[in-house]
Amino acid sequence: MKRVSLVLAFVFGLILVIVPLSVPQSVARWLPTHAVANQSSPAQQADSSPSPEDSPRKPSDDGDEEKGQKPFEQVIQDTATSNGLFTLYQNKKTGKLYAEIKPEQLNQNYLAVMTLESGIGERGIYSGLPIGDFLFTLRRVNNAIQFVVPNINFRADRGTPIRRSVDRSFSDSILQSLPIRSTHPQRKSVLVELNPLLLGDLPGLIPVVSFALSKPYTLDQATSYFDQVKAFPSNVEIESVYGLSGSSGNDTELPSYIAALPDSRAFSLKVRYSLSQLPQNNGYRPRLADDRVGYFITAYRDYTNDAPRQSFVRYINRWHLEKQDPTAPLSKPKQPITFWIENTVPLEYRDAVRDGVLMWNRAYEKIGFKDAIAVQQMPDNADWDPADVRYNTIRWFNSTDAIFALGPSRVNPLTGEILDADILVAADFTRALKEDYRSIAEQNQMRSAPFAAQLLGKENLCNYGMAARYLRRQTPSTEKKSSPRLRFGSHLGNDQDLCLGLDGAKQYAVGNMALSLFQNVLPNSSEMKDYVQQFVRELIAHEIGHTLGLRHNFHASAMLKPEELNNPEITRKRGLTASVMDYNPVNLAPQGTKQGDYFTHIIGPYDEWAIEYGYTPIAAKVPQAEQRTLDQIAKKAPQSDLSYATDEDIFSFLDPKVNVFDMSGDLLTYSQWQMDNARKMWERINTRYPGEGESFSEVRVAFNAVFDYYFQYATFLGDYVGGQFFNRYKSGDAKGRLPFEPVPLEQQRLALATLQKNVFSEEPFQFPPELLNKLAPSRWSHWGTQPSIELDYPIHDNILFLQSIVLYDLLAPQRLARLRDAELKTQPGQALTIPDLFDSLQTSIWGDVIQPTDNLKLSSLRRALQRQYMNLLVDMVLRQVDAPEDARTVARYELKQLHRSIDRAMRKVSDREIYTKAHLEEARDRIAKTLDAPLQSR
Structure with a gap:
């Protein structure tokens, strides 16, 4: 889900290679x-003698330093x-x-x-x-x-x-x-x-x-x-x-x-x-980085000259790729970038793995390289080990609890030249739906959700999810957020990249289930096999991109319009997204529309542009001489298909087009499609699960998978509120365009209306009692299993958790501050204001109390959400949470209005409706005490 899981960041990077460095x-x-x-x-x-200036330490000239040593032959006796x-x-x-x-x-x-x-x-x-x-x-x-x-x-x-x-x-x-x-x-x-x-x-x-x-x-x-x-x-x-x-x-x-x-x-x-040992005098020339294009970089601080605006020199990380014939428009490389498919990779996935690697040759052909990347199969009887630094490998591994892929590379830390790379893939990626995982909401009830988020803050983690929002609400802003560096080699400065974890597997699982529920596709059918191949191919292409030096691009999935996503004539030509370096979700067509590609078949235009920047041969002797040519390439950044945003851009939750596992340039439309799909899947789970002879725990697993999917798309919408589109242009790249562009007011209002309909309303969560009574947990209890202690399914708590996360996010101090600032950053009347947001939420959540009908009756879901909203406003007024001062005063105003509405609504409640009467009386009294409480100083 949108930032939902961060998947255990046990990224450890421990590879020891001794190499004398070759330096231009x-x-x-x-x-x-x-x-x-x-x-x-x-x-x-x-024979050479270093000067005193360049010699870090002089060896001792003590002529007795060899005393106490044993004869050489004696020491190596009996050794191999x-x-x-x-x-x-x-x-x-x-x-x-x-x-x-x-x-x-x-x-x-x-x-x-x-x-x-x-x-x-x-x-x-x-x-x-x-x-x-x-x-x-x-x-x-x-x-x-x-x-x-x-x-x-x-x-x-x-x-x-x-x-x-x-x-x-x-x-x-x-x-x-x-x-x-x-x-x-x-x-x-x-x-x-x-x-x-x-x-x-x-x-x-x-x-x-x-x-x-x-x-x-x-x-x-x-x-x-x-x-x-x-x-x-x-x-x-x-x-x-x-x-x-x-x-x-x-x-x-x-x-x-x-x-x-x-x-x-x-x-x-x-x-x-x-x-x-690093290659000696191989002609490699470092290439200067540009923040409009997403590469991992090697940086150092240069003290030689005080004149430059920036004291840092930054090189991109890339392979040393040279043409055999530099004069030919299309030439094979002197040495291709070769990946070996490890002999542990299951036979049924090897073709997809190969295709995912070779997908990148399309980009290299456009800059004059034929077959720049090659793939070979590691023989079963190979006499070399995949960890040998001379081989770039794609490896499979097994575990009881890990679902992730990893694409690190080893780099010459002086020049940025990539020397070796290995991709690691958890075998459980394609088994996600077969396991009894709990939804993010159910995890919260078990107090385990923070574990999924505790490693937030590391820039290059690949899963961000809703746990990020949850953690942000739990951590006071006055505290410095820190995360345990659960990584081998962290003391050595290693910063590898953990990628496509549990959320990526859940995307696969939901798509797998959609094929079964919507198209009656059987597990062993050709359609299902093709679906699996699509998923593995894109997964490998993403990790290969990392090994070529590329960072994530979380803006890429916004390339196409919703109506274009299921048109193969478009997606097979341009790609489903602008880059495989995004976290792309499974693409599910809305009901009544013909299904297109589930995952992209080709790399996108951003991928080709990034490779152009990093690998285009340029005749120059020093990196600075390449600057003019590189700038001409980077100046293409304003083209819509080349928009770029990476890891450090995502945690602000500012740009609604910069997300993980989102899709299309119109997320308001696409999110509604997917929440409608989720509701339809819940209906069919009730009628078709479990199969004859299957456990009822299968129903719970499927229900949770769809709950997470619904949760994912609901959480995207809040970023429209007070949101701004952000770009990395440089001055002169795009006339009339600025780095920040406010989200249009009508889109912000539509996002709030969509949330009111799909999150703050009780209608989407009116599940049949028959379905809720099927949600039995697995009762296996032995090593490798964690049976649920609570037998019953906490449906109220899980729904409220979803609603609360969205509500907390909308009223987060950062978002409220942006709404306040937006009044200065937009033309008069074009900004959504803090009063607008509070009024919209109060009308949505307390609307049946503000405009009560006779015999007013509030459901348990409604009462819980109203209580949560009221508590947030009370906390703001009593200064129990951070908030801009304008937000506190508006919160106090809204509580006073709500107090009057509750007084009027009490007359519409029957004496026999104890739940509603007790709820309103308690709310009225709490609000009264809050309004009468002495004001706390800052």
């Missing part, structure tokens, strides 16, 4: 020697040797692992990439997750090799005075000091033991695991060891198996219960460290 000469001018790979030959490197980037010596008897470091490999940059190769299958600890990548260098200090993460966020040209200040002002991070065990007498290479580093907690396992499992866990050295160790010319691959113990030393405290484990007291996690 245009970039190298400001880099310290400890931050750039030496471009000279190994012999030249060995692996020759490669670093020569590795593994002693399986003692468990020791040594690395031989050559003199020329010191003071070079490498990239560390770590991957969680095994998990426990729940609570965010899943196999295949990336858990960290970062730049590091090896420095010799006295008789030890320091493992250092250099500080490359602050830079200045070498040879300038400010450079000295920069080097002294910002510290590097020394993560480990490894004693030198031996020195080779001829090669002068040194031997260090890797156990303290790679069997220590470099990834940050302990804090993350302890937080995720809610109990302390410790590393058990007795059960930790190195598994596979492989060395190649440009990388080494090391697998560390960590034993973890739940013992805290307190015999009375039990470890956390983990359903997926046979015994929760202990388990093991395997981490793959990929230590790899």
Whole structure:
């Protein structure tokens, strides 16, 4: 649903790749020697002497530093040797692992990439997750090799005075000091033991695991060891198996219960460290970023020159793609971007996965690349591992509680060049409706809804949902909102991207159910198989977009008019949306209309434009020389199909066209269509569920799925109220257009009217008693299940929760402040005012009391909503919640008007109608006490 789920942000990025960096000469001018790979030959490197200015630390000249070391051959006795980037010596008897470091490999940059190769299958600890990548260098200090993460966020040209200040002002991070065990007498290479580093907690396992499992866990050295160790010319691959113990030393405290484990007291996690060398002198040129086009960026602060308006230099993240024939209009690349479909991907999805990857070649062809992206199938008997940094893979994983996809890439942090990427997909995406998940409203009754929202605030999370609005109401504005960083490798600065979680799966599930309920499509039919292929294809295309460097575009789904969405002649030519980088919902046609595509078949015009900006070959020697050509591309931003808004644009809930899982440029119309579809699905669930021999819990699962769907579209409408359309144009891009454009008054009024009809009215929720009495919960009780404690279905509470979230959002202090500001930002008479909003809500919610009929009778749903609205106004007047002062005074005015209306309505209530009479008497007395209460000072 619109921002509804945020799906457990256990984004962990742990991939260890060691890489000496290749840097263009245009970039190298400001880099310290400890931050750039030496471009000279190994012999030249060995003979060169860094200047005092560029040398971060000088090795000790102590001639006795090798004292106490054992002979080289003695140390490596009984070890298995692996020759490669670093020569590795593994002693399986003692468990020791040594690395031989050559003199020329010191003071070079490498990239560390770590991957969680095994998990426990729940609570965010899943196999295949990336858990960290970062730049590091090896420095010799006295008789030890320091493992250092250099500080490359602050830079200045070498040879300038400010450079000295920069080097002294910002510290590097020394993560480990490894004693030198031996020195080779001829090669002068040194031997260090890797156990303290790679069997220590470099990834940050302990804090993350302890937080995720809610109990302390410790590393058990007795059960930790190195598994596979492989060395190649440009990388080494090391697998560390960590034993973890739940013992805290307190015999009375039990470890956390983990359903997926046979015994929760202990388990093991395997981490793959990929230590790899970056390509040397490969001609890659960084490309400057533009905020009109959505790329992930690599940024640093440049202190060389005080003149620029911005001290930050920003490069987009992209692959190094070159034509074989630079003069040809269409040429194959020298090296295509190749993805491998892991052999764990189910056979029935492999064609859709392949199509989703290759969908992007359309964009590259338009800028002169033929077959820029290639796909290969990983053989069942492959002798390489998908976590190997040399392979870009699409991986499947299983868990008991995770539904998400992830598309991270590893980037040269000096230049923005993408080096490696792996896509991770939860196997449960296509099983969502088969599981007994509870609706967001029912979760709230169990006090678990905040868990879905607790990680709000991280910029690049992919699911935002209604939980965001819920959390905003629960957190006082005076408190600084923070979120636990439940991510491996967060201390290493990794910021990966969690994508398309539970809400994406629910979109699939509702569409699946719609095929069955509206078209009588059977599960094994060709129609259903085609539907599944459409979903998987778009899912993979979205994640591939991330691995190409692209960020989300949450404006893209507003490209087409509602009436165009089910016309294949339009959607197969332009796309269902402007970008696969949006969170696109299942497209369900309104009843009586022929169904078109459920999910897009092609990438959209925004995708093609973004690729044009990032990958168009430009003849230039330095990034700045590309600026004119890039600006001409970015200037297309005002074209409606190229509108762009990303993660940080969505949390303000300002622009009604910037949402997750919305569709069409007229959301007022499309939302009504989908809420009508939901009501029709409820009717058919009642007549067709459960099937013969099926459990009644199936009815509850289906009912909840549709409830969430209805909830999703209801929550979109509030953003029209006080809303503004926002664009990222630069001056001169679009004459007569400004960054903020108020939503027209008539659209704001229509949004309120639609909410009155579909949310604040009791009519949509008049479910047949027969349906409500079918909503039995699953009663299975064993590991892997969480049977509901409450047998009954809390229908009143769930409906009120939906209504309250919409009501709270409309009266949120941010929205009220916007309504107040809108009176200055629009022409007279063209703004919806705070009194307009309050009057509309009061008329909608208390209308039957304001204009009572004889024998007035208020239903339980009506009474609950009226009470909630009244409580909000009371809280405003008594300063229990934040609100602009004008809103407080209007709230007080509305309460006085309501008090008079209740007095009149009391005369229309029969003495036998106790519910209504008691409700009105209590409301009248509360309002009277509120109005008489002493005014609280600020």
